[in-house]
Amino acid sequence: MKDVKYFAPTSLTEALELLETYGPEVSILAGGTDLVRDMNLEFKIPKGIMWIGRLGLEYIRDEGNLIRIGAATRMQTAGASPLLQQKASALARAAGKLASPPVRSLATLGGNLCTASPAADCGCALLGLGAEVVLTSAKGQRIVPLDAFYLGPNKTVIRPDELLTEILIRPTGAGEGSSYMKIGRRQAMTLAVINATSRVRLDEQGKVEAVNIAVGAAAPTLLRIKPAESLLIGQPLNEETIRAAAEIATKEIQPINDVHGTIWYRRKVVGVLVTRTLREAAGLNGGGNNHHD
Amino acid sequence: MIKYPITFTLNGRQVSVEAPATVNLLTLLRDYLNVTSVKFGCEQGNCGACTVILDGEAVNSCLVLAQTVNGREVTTVEGIGTPEHPHPLQIAFTEHYGAQCGFCTPGMIMASKALLDKNPHPTREEVVEGIVGNICRCTGYNKIVESILAASEMMK
Numbered sequence: 001m002k003d004v005k006y007f008a009p010t011s012l013t014e015a016l017e018l019l020e021t022y023g024p025e026v027s028i029l030a031g032g033t034d035l036v037r038d039m040n041l042e043f044k045i046p047k048g049i050m051w052i053g054r055l056g057l058e059y060i061r062d063e064g065n066l067i068r069i070g071a072a073t074r075m076q077t078a079g080a081s082p083l084l085q086q087k088a089s090a091l092a093r094a095a096g097k098l099a100s101p102p103v104r105s106l107a108t109l110g111g112n113l114c115t116a117s118p119a120a121d122c123g124c125a126l127l128g129l130g131a132e133v134v135l136t137s138a139k140g141q142r143i144v145p146l147d148a149f150y151l152g153p154n155k156t157v158i159r160p161d162e163l164l165t166e167i168l169i170r171p172t173g174a175g176e177g178s179s180y181m182k183i184g185r186r187q188a189m190t191l192a193v194i195n196a197t198s199r200v201r202l203d204e205q206g207k208v209e210a211v212n213i214a215v216g217a218a219a220p221t222l223l224r225i226k227p228a229e230s231l232l233i234g235q236p237l238n239e240e241t242i243r244a245a246a247e248i249a250t251k252e253i254q255p256i257n258d259v260h261g262t263i264w265y266r267r268k269v270v271g272v273l274v275t276r277t278l279r280e281a282a283g284l285n286g287g288g289n290n291h292h293d
Numbered sequence: 294m295i296k297y298p299i300t301f302t303l304n305g306r307q308v309s310v311e312a313p314a315t316v317n318l319l320t321l322l323r324d325y326l327n328v329t330s331v332k333f334g335c336e337q338g339n340c341g342a343c344t345v346i347l348d349g350e351a352v353n354s355c356l357v358l359a360q361t362v363n364g365r366e367v368t369t370v371e372g373i374g375t376p377e378h379p380h381p382l383q384i385a386f387t388e389h390y391g392a393q394c395g396f397c398t399p400g401m402i403m404a405s406k407a408l409l410d411k412n413p414h415p416t417r418e419e420v421v422e423g424i425v426g427n428i429c430r431c432t433g434y435n436k437i438v439e440s441i442l443a444a445s446e447m448m449k
Contacts, residue, residue, distance in 0.1 A: 003295045005314065036356045036358050037337045037338060041337065076350075100341070102338070102351040102407075103338050105351060106353070187425075189339060
């Protein structure tokens with residue numbers, strides 16, 4: 001077997017210098033639930049590994065109109081955070097229900113984004129929340145909104161010399177809520193057959209002032225359903241407008257048949273999840289039935 | 294092949310070992326340190342047979358790169374009790390038939406220990422949620438859940 005280099009930098013500066021030098025041949029190790037699994041199964045043996053568990057990147061900071069989350073924040077930390085439960089509840093639920101407790105004490109939010117699975121739980125929640133990511137290199141920083149982050153399955157805009165260091169979320173405020181739901185083949189330890197996130201802000205008349213709808217496992221990347229969002233702006237959120245938005249989602253997605261689910265089923269169920277997450281985000285009859293709660 | 298030194302606390306004792314960068318904690322424990330309670334199941338984080346406690350939290354040891362445990366604390370089922378003084382979970386799994394073939398048992402016990410350390414008196418539902426990542430192919434889940442609830446009673 002060939003030699004594999006291992007780096008465990010203890011500061012961000014050191015980590016960025018290493019990426020500047022070795023970037024293209026180094027795989028970044030955060031929680032390991034994807035990378036180490038791929039190494040175990042010999043899907044991927046990197047030339048070098050850089051572990052980012054010693055960079056102080058696990059934190060959730062409340063800055064009033066912005067929540068800053070360190071990229072190495074683990075699922076269990078995010079799921080248990082009262083701040084996220086209150087002001088970014090879609091993310092707290094996605095993180096708190098992902099896989100199993102032993103996986104949640106390893107897997108990180110940054111890892112969930114960088115793996116860029118089209119079915120990612122937290123990726124879907126963060127896309128629906130309208131989150132942005134901070135990409136840092138030795139040369140500087142850039143902020144990329146998540147809807148410009150994914151290029152394809154397992155492909156993102158991150159350059160080899162860059163590290164995803166922070167996730168930025170605008171907290172939900174008055175008249176605003178968010179919701180994440182997932183249909184899997186079982187309740188735990190499962191890849192989403194379809195998942196969906198909605199974030200809704202209503203004005204004083206109950207009309208939609210702002211709305212994001214994101215779905216996963218429905219296209220080559222996680223997907224915002226922008227035509228459904230445009231349709232809802234300025235409208236009251238009721239069963240009629242929600243149904244119209246859900247129908248657009250059914251048509252907008254480009255699902256595939258695979259071992260997890262069929263195109264037919266995914267088109268059926270995406271409308272159901274968009275409906276339920278819109279209702280829950282807007283505080284209408286608790287979002288309806290959801291097997292996951 | 295380049296080997297890197299790893300020093301960590303295993304069941305309360307400091308150990309030092311050298312291993313290549315690609316070795317995971319499961320292989321380190323079984324093949325380098327002869328800790329065979331930790332079972333090799335799926336190597337994907339799906340089965341829970343290799344569950345150990347790392348710095349107080351249950352983790353799938355197959356998903357942990359061995360290098361990253363440098364300076365940290367790992368506990369396996371050998372570290373929580375002795376035949377003379379077993380842990381309440383070890384007593385309860387014996388008395389309530391929580392083990393059938395026994396392959397999942399070390400992982401089940403470590404997952405439930407991490408649960409009870411955080412939540413000493415869980416409801417049945419919380420117990421089920423706590424071991425959701427551990428598969429028992431004998432399907433003896435009811436007895437396992439009963440064992441964990443009985444251990445929690447014993448610890449009152």
